[in-house]
Amino acid sequence: MGVSDCRIINLNKIADPRGNLTFIESNRHIPFEIKRVYYLYDVPGGETRGGHAHKDLQQFIVAMSGSFDVILDDGYVRKAVTLNRSYFGLYLPRMVWRELVNFSSGAVCMVLASDFYDENDYYRDYEEFVKIVRSLAV
Numbered sequence: 001m002g003v004s005d006c007r008i009i010n011l012n013k014i015a016d017p018r019g020n021l022t023f024i025e026s027n028r029h030i031p032f033e034i035k036r037v038y039y040l041y042d043v044p045g046g047e048t049r050g051g052h053a054h055k056d057l058q059q060f061i062v063a064m065s066g067s068f069d070v071i072l073d074d075g076y077v078r079k080a081v082t083l084n085r086s087y088f089g090l091y092l093p094r095m096v097w098r099e100l101v102n103f104s105s106g107a108v109c110m111v112l113a114s115d116f117y118d119e120n121d122y123y124r125d126y127e128e129f130v131k132i133v134r135s136l137a138v
């Protein structure tokens with residue numbers, strides 16, 4: 001899995017003068033069962049979150065408010081994606097290094113995850129991640 005497998009998924013938006021509504025259903029709008037939701041908020045200007053890859057976890061990231069950039073890296077290709085609307089999100093398969101940067105003030109980053117939290121599923125060292133990805137490709 002790599003950066004080319006990451007993709008923006010557009011969500012349904014029920015536009016209404018009373019306020020808009022968007023919904024996400026497991027295995028229908030995103031390609032996995034949602035087992036966990038977490039969110040980043042009150043991120044100070046200039047801070048970076050993320051900075052890891054997952055061995056198995058799949059995730060779907062939505063900017064519920066404000067904006068931020070997601071830098072994607074699979075050990076070969078590096079690419080930045082801006083998230084700034086609550087009616088689309090970014091799907092991340094396993095084995096993609098990600099960093100979240102350029103948070104606007106008031107930004108809220110919601111992450112839907114395919115499994116419960118497990119520290120053993122993380123690569124937190126970039127050099128180690130790149131080494132493993134490249135060894136797997138050979």
Ligand code: TYD
Nearest residue numbers: 036037038040048049050051052116117118
């Ligand atoms: P971390 O993965 O470093 O956050 P991010 O990647 O978003 O910058 O997690 C920060 C801390 O929160 C770390 O001690 C692990 C803990 N944590 C949980 O307990 N459960 C979770 O679902 C997540 C995502 C993190």
